[in-house]
């Protein structure tokens with residue numbers, strides 16, 4: 338049998354860092370990643386046959402748990418009919434309708450393959466629609482790895498402590514204005530100075546790529562107000578929150594703010610490579626073939642991915658969201674209680690069913706600068722103790738913890754039973 342270490346060594350010889358996406362390499366927590374051979378419900382199984390309770394959920398898609406039988410069957414049936422046609426299918430229209438029914442502001446929807454593509458296209462569409470160049474984003478928000486959006490990004494860029502990325506031209510970076518999240522004055526000032534050149538504000542309406550940082554009351558409404566006043570667009574990047582924090586994502590959970598464009602990913606593809614952007618019909622119709630803003634993809638709207646997304650969204654009913662909310666509430670309070678009991682300073686923050694712990698802080702984390710003050714050594718100790726006990730957490734302190742409808746009380750108890758030892762390990766690095 339191939340062991341985890343052997344698998345990693347073999348992968349590293351032919352794949353940079355041994356991984357297809359950086360955070361998987363355990364760079365910020367140290368040690369070697371476990372290599373997964375299969376997953377089912379709330380569990381992952383590594384190549385050595387060890388079982389883990391999974392709190393990553395493929396970084397968001399697995400809201401039903403892994404390999405839900407009805408989703409797998411839908412994909413198998415689609416596969417038997419053909420893997421890719423490069424021609425339209427009715428299932429794409431069905432999925433777009435399901436998205437529009439949940440988020441009516443997404444009157445029209447374009448299916449793409451990744452969240453990166455969805456955000457990149459939304460930015461291009463905003464520039465095409467307004468004839469303007471500048472984009473406003475917030476430090477610590479991650480919108481995928483396109484050039485315009487990598488500046489001061491969260492997620493893996495935060496994990497690696499990188500300021501951005503080599504290979505992004507100064508020209509691309511100069512067209513992205515980066516502001517602190519939740520900074521009302523910075524938003525007003527940037528619009529006072531550059532309002533006529535700003536094509537769009539792109540935001541995670543509840544940030545979850547620098548740890549979980551919810552918007553301050555009124556912050557998203559301010560974004561709506563200034564963009565409207567200055568003729569810019571507001572893009573809600575709901576790749577992570579969409580169809581996870583509620584049936585209609587953060588938009589439905591929050592209520593009241595009406596963005597121009599949405600991006601979706603993760604849950605919408607049910608674990609397959611599928612993402613989407615949506616918005617008002619007249620804006621979306623600026624995309625090719627109707628309009629001048631070009632966007633395309635050989636595998637866009639792939640029939641297997643579309644089948645997985647459709648099956649997942651059809652199964653994700655009120656009961657599923659209630660179970661996810663219950664699991665998140667139970668687990669987050671168990672973690673917080675264990676940390677309080679051990680006297681470990683921390684701040685637990687949540688946005689709907691997404692939550693994360695900021696280690697060694699007891700102030701509210703409202704932006705990226707504060708998030709970066711956390712003690713990642715404490716998390717490293719906690720993470721490895723949990724992993725050794727069969728609980729797989731995100732391998733970075735800057736990521737949200739993901740639960741699913743398959744995380745039942747028995748599974749949650751299994752996690753809770755491991756908390757005292759992990760918290761004790763973390764406490765040796767706390768403060």
Ligand SMILES: Cc1ncc(COP(=O)(O)O)c(C=O)c1O
Nearest residue numbers: 451452453479480481576577602
């Ligand atoms: C909010 C947000 N936007 C965009 C992306 C990029 O999506 P993808 O990894 O599918 O390219 C992510 C990925 O984590 C995300 O969390």
